Amino acid sequence: MKKQTLIAALLATVASTGMAFAECEVTLKSSDTHPDGYPTVEAVxxxxxxxxxxxxGRMxxxxxxxxxxxxxxxxxxxTQFGVIDLNRVSLGPFNNIIPETQIPSLPYIFRSVEHMHNVMDGPIGEEILAAFEAHDLVGLAFYDGGSRSFYNSQKPIRSMEDLKGMKFRVMQSDLFVDMVSAVGANATPMPYGEVYSSIxxxxxxxxENNWPSYDSSGHFEVAKYYTLDQHLIVPEVLVMSKKTWDGLSAEDQAAVRKAAKDSVPVMRDLWAAREKESEAKVIAAGAEVITDIDxxxxxxxxxxxxxxxxxxxxLKDMVARIQATE
Known part of the structure; x- marks a missing residue:
């Protein structure tokens, strides 16, 4: 779809649903690819x-x-153009735009979810958020994206040998393409919404994705083999259009930052509960979970x-600092 057509359709959608927020002086439009009830949606x-x-009550x-x-x-x-005000996105799609986002997107860079939290809640996370401003965006907060693992419709995967020649969807990121190629499989970048029918x-x-996405997308219905190789623990990020941000007073900017930061622990609690719920659901539905993997x-x-x-x-220094973080 051409950009002009997309913008027109977007503005029409926003106009048709904005009446419920008419009592606010400023209504920020926020986008998320996930369904209603998903932890990132509820956090925003x-x-x-x-x-x-x-x-x-003004905003x-x-x-x-x-x-x-x-x-x-x-x-x-x-969001860069200012048509959308807020956007919750995985870091992956930013990898080709903002070099700093490539580091927390590296496979096996984090030892655990707790390690990721310690890194992204500290000065390294703030440094990465600050890097968005040069690209017409303001980084507000990091959410959890869980650990990502491979799933497929063909067979259980227990080794790299099993991956050879298989075709896997990845986010539209060169880094993700190279990651999948490194283990001997073929990467196919495509939008999230096309994955179900493509499988x-x-x-x-x-x-490859986390438990809640494997569940909420219905991918477990068409790809029942889920291998817990946990190759990625990629944070999600909440960003604001810099055009929108620059139109706010310093007081309102501070309020936006505070509200975003306050939503992080809420999101993490929702995420932890949803992971357990999704794991139980897909296993009950017949998904085969492979854990015996080196x-x-x-x-x-x-x-x-x-x-x-x-x-x-x-970037080398950032990797070293992440690895040194407890």
């Missing part, structure tokens, strides 16, 4: 409640879930990926 709703309370957030405003790549562009029709054999060969295979993307002294 919570942020909106906090923002409304913190501004005496509201209206969340457009289920990719109503488009898939992630398109919504990133519209169903055999265009691809599978994809991650060591997978980790060793990522050396060329690090060599390709961690090239500057700045």
């Amino acid at each position: 709703k919570f942020m909106g409640d906090e923002l409304k309370a913190g501004t005496g 509201c957030v209206e969340v457009f879930h289920s990719a109503q405003l488009g898939e992630e790549k398109d919504t990133i562009e519209q 169903q029709t055999g265009v691809i054999d599978g994809a 991650k060591t060969p997978f980790i060793e295979a990522m050396v060329p990926v690090y060599e390709k993307y961690v090239t500057s002294d700045k």
